[in-house]
Amino acid sequence: MPPLIPVILLGLAFGSFAGAAVTRIPAGISLWHPPSHCDACGQRLRPLDMIPVLSWILYRGKCRSCGTPFPPLYPLIETAIAGQFAIAWLATGRAGARFIELPACAGGKPIPFVLLATLCWAATVAATIDAIWWILPDSLTALIASAGLLRIVLSGPSAMIQGAIAAALAAAIPATLLVVHKRLTGRDGMGWGDIKFLAAGGLWLPPHLIPIWWGAAALGHVMIVLFQDFVVSAPAGAGRQFDESGACAPAGGKRKFMTMGAQAPMGPALAASLVLMVLLSTRL
Numbered sequence: 001m002p003p004l005i006p007v008i009l010l011g012l013a014f015g016s017f018a019g020a021a022v023t024r025i026p027a028g029i030s031l032w033h034p035p036s037h038c039d040a041c042g043q044r045l046r047p048l049d050m051i052p053v054l055s056w057i058l059y060r061g062k063c064r065s066c067g068t069p070f071p072p073l074y075p076l077i078e079t080a081i082a083g084q085f086a087i088a089w090l091a092t093g094r095a096g097a098r099f100i101e102l103p104a105c106a107g108g109k110p111i112p113f114v115l116l117a118t119l120c121w122a123a124t125v126a127a128t129i130d131a132i133w134w135i136l137p138d139s140l141t142a143l144i145a146s147a148g149l150l151r152i153v154l155s156g157p158s159a160m161i162q163g164a165i166a167a168a169l170a171a172a173i174p175a176t177l178l179v180v181h182k183r184l185t186g187r188d189g190m191g192w193g194d195i196k197f198l199a200a201g202g203l204w205l206p207p208h209l210i211p212i213w214w215g216a217a218a219l220g221h222v223m224i225v226l227f228q229d230f231v232v233s234a235p236a237g238a239g240r241q242f243d244e245s246g247a248c249a250p251a252g253g254k255r256k257f258m259t260m261g262a263q264a265p266m267g268p269a270l271a272a273s274l275v276l277m278v279l280l281s282t283r284l
Contacts, residue, residue, distance in 0.1 A: 016074075174195055220272055
């Protein structure tokens with residue numbers, strides 16, 4: 001079996017886990033308990049109900065027991081993460097020795113791939129949550145920062161110094177602009193969750209690529225604002241209110257995706273551009 005096939009299957013499995021994380025993390029619900037179930041009827045999902053992408057197609061996007069539709073977000077995020085895992089595997093081929101500057105990594109992929117796959121997974125989940133709930137969970141930002149720290153620690157003292165500079169640069173200037181904007185206008189620009197995400201992402205890029213990341217994120221954000229009237233079905237429980245059990249309160253059907261007046265969350269653009277920049281940097 002070609003090595004890429006198991007990587008894609010692994011990505012689909014982690015994509016399925018990401019679908020659960022998108023709905024559970026904002027609500028403060030454990031990722032492990034209760035087991036996966038239909039939010040409408042409470043029926044526990046069987047293994048055959050949770051085959052990534054295939055189960056959604058087989059059951060036509062509906063619950064096997066009650067027929068309640070499952071949003072297309074789940075197969076989309078599963079496919080997206082599987083694709084990113086495949087690209088990460090290819091990107092950390094010969095570039096693995098450069099991605100982690102250790103001669104021992106020149107002939108193998110495991111360490112570079114695991115770290116890059118962790119970034120792809122956490123960034124995708126964070127972007128999706130921010131798009132729906134307008135929050136960037138600290139737990140996901142911490143995961144991105146931890147994997148980035150491990151990468152630069154493995155790379156040696158020079159990489160650690162560069163990582164510290166890049167993280168400080170990535171967050172300090174936007175944080176200063178955020179404070180100045182708040183004082184001048186009385187309104188928030190970016191959120192502090194975005195600033196923390198910038199610091200975590202800075203651990204993944206050399207200092208000279210930080211301004212390019214800013215530019216790519218700004219362009220992506222403008223595109224989101226321009227197309228923010230796109231309407232999709234949010235996943236069950238989408239919204240900012242949670243009931244007493246900790247489950248998400250229903251949002252009442254369809255809702256505007258990534259809209260709030262003339263604004264849009266910055267997280268999706270930051271996360272997408274970060275992953276793109278890191279994947280490209282392994283080849284630069």
